[in-house]
Structure formats: structure tokens, C-alpha cells
Amino acid sequence: MIATLFLGVGLMAAVDEIVFHQILAWHHFFDRSTPTIGLLSDGLLHSAELLMLAAGFYLFTQLSRRNAVSRLHAWAGFFLGAGGFQLFDGIVDHKILRLHQVRYVDNLLPYDLAWNGFGALLLVIGFALWKWAKANTQTVVRGSQ
Template identity: 40%
Template sequence: MRRVDRAALVLGLGVGGFVDGIVIHQLLGWHHMLSGWYPLDDVHLMMVGDGLFHLFCLLLVLAGIAMLNRRPPLRTAVLAGGMLTGWGVFNLVEGVVDHHLLGLHHVRHGADELIYDIAFLVVGVVLVVAGVLMSRSVRSADGSAGTGVVPR
């Protein structure tokens, strides 16, 4: 069985972090990177925490692009599947570590925060399963599992 492409996985980790940071931190304003540890009224600290998080996501995206650049092009399903898997892994790691173990923040603070945190983890599992299935769906002309690399 073919594994998920590492470069696509790393790219997906960064993109997943950007989606989380842009949508949940900035557009919805449900939490900031450090809102579980520090008061939300310290706007500068919240911006610095989110900025460092986005810088880390940017480094992951750049690393994924560099890894992709060192190899032949991937089939769309392999690239997209790897990215979905990476996004799901991001959700699972961030959800378990930041939300549950460290308490850095919750998806949405308040009475229903556990429901939001669990939903975030469920979305992560769905993304991983969908990504792995998509990555493995590539077949060569003879019906065997393909490499996922576009022939030249």
C-alpha cells in the first residue's frame, strides 16, 4: 500500500495551521494562540502569539514546497490527499496538545468548549481518513497501486 507523500503532508500541516489561524483566530475571533493562559484584553500579547503561530505555519508551507520542488510532480489526488492528511494531523496534534494537555486555548471558550474541542478532533480524523483514501486511490494503467508521480 502506498503511503501519504511526505512533502504533501508537510504542506498540509502548514495550510491546516493557516486555516485555523485565519478562520478561528482572526475571522471568527473565537480564540487566540495564548488565550487560555493570558487575559484576552492583552491585545499585543495575543497578536504576538498568533503571529508566532503563523510564522511557524509559513515555515511548514515553505518546507513542504521545498520538498515538492526536489521531486517529480505528483498526481493531483496524491498532492491533495497528502495535504488533507496533513491538515487532519494538524487538527489532531493541535487539538490534543494545545486544547487538552497544555490548555493554551479552546476552539471556542465558554460553556460548550468541550463540544467544540471534540468536534475539532473529529474533523481532524475525517480529514486524515479522506486524505489517506484519496492518496491511495491513484492506480497505474495495469490496476496496481501507482507511485503518485506524474510520468514525464
């Protein structure tokens, strides 16, 4: 799960950085300074995202070579990582630290609800898959005894 948790965090950070920072230009990672600092902060986020993806792919490849991948655990880790990143960004970065907002509009509530709601949905999917994987693992272990 750790390998795909890294992949989930990295992929969600990539989607955020590419779609919302670059294509839509709704915000930078750090919007409380000059545009140059905002662009630099996006580059640092992009670097961190690439490190997460590289680490996740490396770990996943090592597990795959040993035939040690549980598909349900892998998907659970992916969704937990993606949802965890999304919700952390929405609550900590947007609201607590105020590094940036989803979008700079008069009525921010629909954007916040959509952003955090999507993160929560991904987490719920991840937890459900994790519980299902755990139950299937226990069934397999009990069945082999």
C-alpha cells in the same frame, strides 16, 4: 507525500490562525497570559505556518520539475497533514496543554466534537487516499514487469 504533508499542515494552520484567531477572535494560540502575549503567540504560529507552506511549495516544485509527483500520494499527504494538524491542535493544544480552547463558551463539547471530528475526517480521507495510491502504485509496478 512529505511535500504535501507540509502544505496540509501549513494551510490548516493558516485557516486556524486567520479564521479563528483573527476574523472570529475566538482565541489566541496561547490564552493563558496577557492579550499581548496572546497576539505574540499568534504571530509565532503564523511564522511557523509560513515556513511550512514555503518548505512544502519548495519540495513540491522540485518534484514537479522532475515529473516525480504522484497525484494520489500528493493528495494523501495534504489531507494527512491537514487532519494531523487539526487533531493535534484539538487534543494536545486544547485538552492536554490547555493553551487555548476552540471557543470560550459554557458548553464546549459541540465545539470540541466538531473540531476533532473534522480533523479525524481529514485523516480518514488521507489514509484512504494513501491506501488507494499504494494499491495503484503496486498495480503499475506489477503491470510493467
